[in-house]
Amino acid sequence: MSIENKLKERVSYHSGVKAEDVSSEMYLEGDLGITGDDAFELIEDIQKLFDLDLTEFDFSLHFVPEAGGIKNSEYGYYPVSVGHLIEVCNRKSWFLPDRDLENHQKFKRALLVQNVLAIGVFTCVLMAILLVLSNECA
Incomplete structure (x- = not known):
């Protein structure tokens, strides 16, 4: 073979x-x-x-x-x-x-999207926690 x-x-x-x-x-x-x-x-x-x-x-x-x-x-x-x-x-x-510069740029774009999504999820979770806490205090 x-x-x-x-x-x-x-x-x-x-x-x-x-x-x-x-x-x-x-x-x-x-x-x-x-x-x-x-x-x-x-x-x-x-x-x-x-x-x-x-x-x-x-x-x-x-x-x-x-x-x-x-x-x-x-x-x-x-x-x-x-x-x-x-x-x-x-x-x-x-x-x-x-x-391969094109591959590197593709990787960087994907990493940027991943980071933006992670920040968005973190922000949503944080806002939900703050909402729950503010409702418990009221």
Whole structure:
């Protein structure tokens, strides 16, 4: 079995997407929903399977952790595609994917929307608490 097919099987296992539906253009996070612990387990899995040197790999540059939020200001610039992982497996060592400004901007917009929604929910909860308290005092 080819490296590409073996890798697509591992990506399929970790994403739940059928191997035949996985394409090299797909991004692990954006298209396949592989992030956090799932991403860590996939990378660990392929490292063992293909005997990869991942000393240059920085998880925080490519993936959001399961908990705790973004830790690296460069996150979003270097999304990992299936095609990139195929090339990593062929080379037997990690190298940075191409820098993707559009992906970074998309991530920043999504983060802004998430923060605005969180502030809105917090404000609604706070207002509800104040309303309940003011009714109890009356």
